[in-house]
Amino acid sequence: MNRDEEYIQATVMELIRKNGALPSVEQKETLQAADLNRTLTEWGVNSFRALYLLYDLEEVFRVQIPDNCLTPETFESPLTIINCLKVLLNDKAIS
Known part of the structure; x- marks a missing residue:
């Protein structure tokens, strides 16, 4: 895993x-x-908290997550979110 992937994760x-x-006991180092x-x-994220998560992801990574990525599959786990962000950030770097 490279530094960019470590940062995203x-x-x-x-x-x-x-x-x-x-x-906080779940927030292990x-x-x-x-x-x-x-x-x-x-992880304790419900549908309401997922909206805040979406906002934070877009704000921190300076991307707009397109509507076609706003699916239960994309927001199933941290790994699926990370994979989505890697694609979006790669596309952003290319353009």
Whole structure:
């Protein structure tokens, strides 16, 4: 994983924790690979909090997540969000 991917991953996880409702004990320092596959619901993100997460993602990464990416599949887990952002940021860098 390169530095850009590490930054994306760390930032997405920080925003999920910010917008989730899990107790601080869940906010462990070391991220396990399995954590990236946990659903947003498991992270304490409900539909209302998902809107704030979407806003924060667009604000922090300076991208607009297109309507065709606003699907349950894209917002299923941290990993699916990270993969979406990588594509958007790559497209942004090319244009």
